[in-house]
Amino acid sequence: MAPILTAQGVSKRFGGVRALHEMHLTAHAGEVLALIGENGAGKSTMVKILTGIFAPDAGEIAIDGRPLRFDTPLAAARAGITAVHQETVMFDQLSVAENIFMGHHPMARGWPRIDWPGMENRAAALFEQLEIDLSPAARVKDLSIAQRHFVEIARALSQQSKVVIMDEPSAALSRREIDELYRIVGRLKARGTAVIFISHKFDEIFAIADRYTVMRDGNFVGEGRVEDTTPQALISMMVGREVDQIYPKRAAAIGQAVLEVRDLSHPTEFDGISFQVRRGEILGFYGLIGAGRSEVMQALFGLSAVSRGEIRIDGSALTIRSPQDAIRSGIAYVPEDRQHEGAHLGMTIRENVTLPQLRRFGLFLLGKRRRELQIARSYCERLRLKAADFDQAVEELSGGNQQKVVLAKWLATKPKVIIVDEPTKGIDVGSKAAVHEFLGELVAQGLAVIMVSSELPEVLGLADRIVVMHRGRIRREFAAAEASSESVAAAAMGAAAC
């Protein structure tokens, strides 16, 4: 049988980062294709190319054998490809029916107007077809995540989609909702729709997928029929890789516990988090996106309130209500979203580095520029940040150098514990190595480092111990020696048996 959708030789670069390289996949009518790969393997980029959000640098996409080039999401939708996104993006304040038909509202006969009753009837008919119990008049802001997914699926059907892509649709659903989702996927198959299903859950892949395609580091790794493979085989395809990075080993003496966390819980985001990190140690926090790692770190830094639990630094318990409390007790947090949370892009390197400790300069900054420059220079040089001018705006620097400025800023507060959230996300290989080496130097100087990372090799290569989170809870803790790609990945995906 000829495939409905074929993508061949698809490549995409973002600046210096190669997101996709010669990727290919095929999807058939009435079949579910599981697209599998680690965080950052390029699955979402592939989806965005298939749905016209990004234009590929190279490659060909064909529907029913006809090659297509879409430059807009609308063109992709017209060609018959729609996606149900991971983070459902919808119009919260509008009705379910309108979310389905936005951009192609049905028009009534007679004077030109939107056919509201007709639109609601058609939405109701779609739900009936999918056997979903949902009112077309309900407002989307009142729906659960699962119901939002159903609305997006109905939207895809309203556009006569031949290919429906679901990007981790079950990631935030309850068991009952997942059963309902599977049933709807079954109905899509029965209609002759091709479904591309992105998932990290093996029970799910084996339950509903007919075929699989595995990606790793933006490359095609393998494909086949699901019935001919095993979870172990898929995991090794996902994580198996040539050693392309060497992680610096350094001799850091591991000392006393600096930070101890006991039973830290948040009303909605995480529960029962206990761990400790010791002087001279890198503690890796691994998990899937949305496992709650960043939420824990933000709570530690006083950005959100916890419901219970205990935080101790050097053995004494403390209450952290605000980032000021955290900075004062010696915790520094380098956030994931450099552009929005980490660096003040419009300000200079000097101003960025000295920002968290301005109060040490007293009330007036006049005449203290030289001292500020000194601090900025000394920390930036330790990070090998080459800047012609420390009064240069941070936005003019490369992504890697911006990250170094953020690190320098927090180091200058002389913390005891430094939390780095995805420190190497989106930066080039050279800067990555510098950041890694620098983290090594930090622990050699007696700091404790908590590194949240979604890159398995980075966690395995750098961390002394690895905490794996899954759905807001700690799933397992590994010593570096006992951790393997397979066992850590399996724990993050919540697999029971690995």
Added chain:
Amino acid sequence: MLSMLRRREVQLGLIVVALACAVGFRAPVFLSARGLDSLFTDTAILVMMVLAQMLVILTRGVDLSVAANLALCGMLVARIGQFHPGVPLALLVPCAMFFGLVLGSINGLLIGFLRLPPIVVTLGAMSVFRGSIFVMSGGAWVSSHQMSPAFIDFPLQRLLGLPHLVWLAVGATLLAAYLTVYTRFGRELYAIGNHPVSARYVGIPIARRLFAVYAISGLVAGLCGYLWVARYAVAFTEIANGFELSVIAACVIGGVSIAGGVGTVAGAVLGALFLGVINNALPLLQISPFWESAITGAIILVAVVLNAREGPQPGRRILDAHAASESRAAAAGAEATVEP
């Protein structure tokens, strides 16, 4: 019936009526036919401006230049009328609208196609327009004896018992209701304000829509420029000074969310009427007009607080989302024990 009462527009309508009755209790003339007639006549321009502003605010924008646009267009047609008395009104009014449209289109180009922030663009435009009035008029006034009787009379001339001004406001209300409820164009404005990224994903041409709303806003300001100058029979540099704030305030009171994507024509019109009632009641109640801006401001703050209470909760709610599956799996004993 109860769900009707929970609708913001219904509540606001009741408040406006209650307020009007309370004023009428103290000053019965307010509720007389003449009192109501002047209430609607005085509020008509505000209603039109508020409806145009609502379209802008729906897209997460704001147009601060409307009052200056109004004043500039008003001065322009007043001077044309002054120096070329032969030009008929049927040409002057479209001229004011066209000039307003051009001014609004400049905002639209900068905001829609160059993606500049609306608040900065329209703030700049506001100063440029105000300055232009002075440059054009040299600071001179155009007063009633320099305007033709036809020019002055049109807004207050009656058709079927109501002044033209009120009919125009009614027409604008119907047109805005049609746009926002029955056209794709109008619904897409809600989509843009709700979630600009999603709006792009569903194929809405955002730049063209933004251009259109600022152009419409300018067109309405141009028309109101003529109406204002004719109604008060005078044109000078400072007319409608600060009026843009009343326009935005009426939108906020009417439940049009500054965050975009929320608002109805009924709400916006009631918001305008609410301010109209207050403006017309204060002199009748012999309250100093200096209280007016303080009262209006306090009402805006209350309206904003009420709007803010409806906002979503932050966070991903990771635990909630998984609670059902976790507890069921735990009950089945399928979960591996968590190692320390």
